[in-house]
Amino acid sequence: MHYSIKQAARMTGLSEHTLRYYDKENILPYLERTQSGTRRFSDRDIEWIEFLNCLKKTGMSIENIKQYTDLCQQGDETLAERLEIFKAQRLAIEEKIAELNESLQVVKAKISRYSEAYAAYQENNKT
Amino acid sequence: MHYSIKQAARMTGLSEHTLRYYDKENILPYLERTQSGTRRFSDRDIEWIEFLNCLKKTGMSIENIKQYTDLCQQGDETLAERLEIFKAQRLAIEEKIAELNESLQVVKAKISRYSEAYAAYQENNKT
């Protein structure tokens, strides 16, 4: 199956503008064109975009994604390098989760204190 | 104890530029000045900045932080509203953690596949 940019946008949740921007940045390595120049998205492209979405959620920049995409197109010699990228990214995600858990504790503590303060405030302002 | 902007920058890990920017954005409500205009950071300010750092790590924007800061200065009538802000933020953090855990699974799967592919590649290229 092949899809127009409009369909691809709907399927991936990105805008047509963003898909063209990603193409311009060369991070859609499998994307083909018709002879008149229209982009022709395949299932492989859709899957790739969904994978990019996942990488972006972990905080990976377009620049880093570009580097990875380039390595993918250079064949098996870059396998070790690509493996290292993901190992580093795994660490980064784990650190981010740990950091968020810490912040969660701080926010929860705030909620406790505000709950108490608010209860006391209501008590003082009883009619 | 009071600190200069340079000391405050070192203590909080932010730059002097950033601290001045935060002050301009009115998210440092307790910050005082000397009569000649120099900023005078107290321990309370340092704690507040560390708390802002925590909120920022959770993805809260300067704009939202400003709203919260404003509410803090309006007294007890805004207690309920502030409580709601933190409840919403708790939810946002929990969702972010869940999302990161999903991405972590995807990255881990990539690591497994690359580890295998790389082992096979090495096997094929034995001298």
Next chain:
DNA sequence: TTAAAGCATAGAGTGTACTCTAAGTCAAGA
């Protein structure tokens, strides 16, 4: 054949959060 829809490009504009620069003030030590 003509109108509309959908696609293309180059390049300008936007929002966020800084980050830096230029020019000037102020306080302390040689």
Next chain:
DNA sequence: TCTTGACTTAGAGTACACTCTATGCTTTAA
């Protein structure tokens, strides 16, 4: 007094990731 260093401001500049605009080309249905 003069220099040095730390501070001040307003406002310009930067990086990132889009987002939009203007203009024009194709394809398709009426």
